[in-house]
Amino acid sequence: MARLDRAAVIAGAWDFVEAHGLDALTMRKLASSLGVNHGTLYWHVENKRALVDALAEDLLAGVADVDPAHQGADRLIALAGRLRSALLSHRDGARVMAGTFVRQPNTLAFGEAAIAAARAAGAQSADAALAAFSVQYFVLGFTIEEQAHQQLTAADAQPTDTADTTDFDADRFPLVASALDTMREIPRDAQFDYGVRQLVRSLRFTERRGRSD
Structure with missing residues (x-):
């Protein structure tokens, strides 16, 4: 070799x-x-911890490259989508990233871009930090579940997912049964887009048009 x-x-x-x-x-x-x-x-x-950190840093190569001319909220949503795509690019990508505390260029660039986007959307220092990390936590949680489901399906296991309404008493839990039927009809991409947009919208940023940080 x-x-x-x-x-x-x-x-x-x-x-x-x-x-x-x-x-x-x-x-x-x-x-x-x-x-x-x-x-x-x-x-x-x-050691293995350093190896996993290196994998996490490798995952984030280029993820922070969003157009700085776009409005802050749109940039934050775009960063969330780029992060999800990066995590999905490798098996267990979300689990690799979760729990790491890497301080390397790709990881720092993503944090810098997310915080800058939140600030451009009107958040002040502390709120911008909370917003950037909240978006990252949402992406990680969503993608960990998404990849776990993919692996269960690939292994021909019976996943307990949004499509399965047969393993509990639907008459006792009708709202859950109805919600699971609804979720079964909504593609994962649409679920993710809804969640991240609702999260960013809930931050109630006021866009500072034409103003740089």
């Missing part, structure tokens, strides 16, 4: 996760899949 470097380790880790899932990833198993000695990996990543 070609000379091992950090980029090859990250690419190999993604290949492993795609094939086996995040839970199966260990430094030893990754080394074996790359055909190198276990200790060789530590020249590039110090």
Whole structure:
């Protein structure tokens, strides 16, 4: 194989996760899949936590690249969509991102873009921070559930999802049964778009047209 470097380790880790899932990833198993000695990996990543952080940073490459000329609320919605797409680009992408506290360029650029968008939409310092992180938390939660459902379906398991109304007493819980029937008819993309737009709208920003931060 070609000379091992950090980029090859990250690419190999993604290949492993795609094939086996995040839970199966260990430094030893990754080394074996790359055909190198276990200790060789530590020249590039110090431990599994650092490896997962590197995967999270890799996921966010280019995600912050939204048009700064657009209104702040629209930019925040666009960033949410770009983040979801990035997380869905790899198996367990949302789980990779959740719980990491990466302070690297791609991650910082996304945070900077989200906070700037919130500020452009009229939020002051503290509210802008809360808004940016609230949007990120929504995207992570939505996408974790979305990917979990995808994996259950792929494994031919019986998912407990919005399409399943047969495993409980619908007469006792008629509103839930009706809601699940409704959700079954709404595509995931539309569910996500509704949620993120409602969240951004609820922040009650007043757009500062033509004003830069």
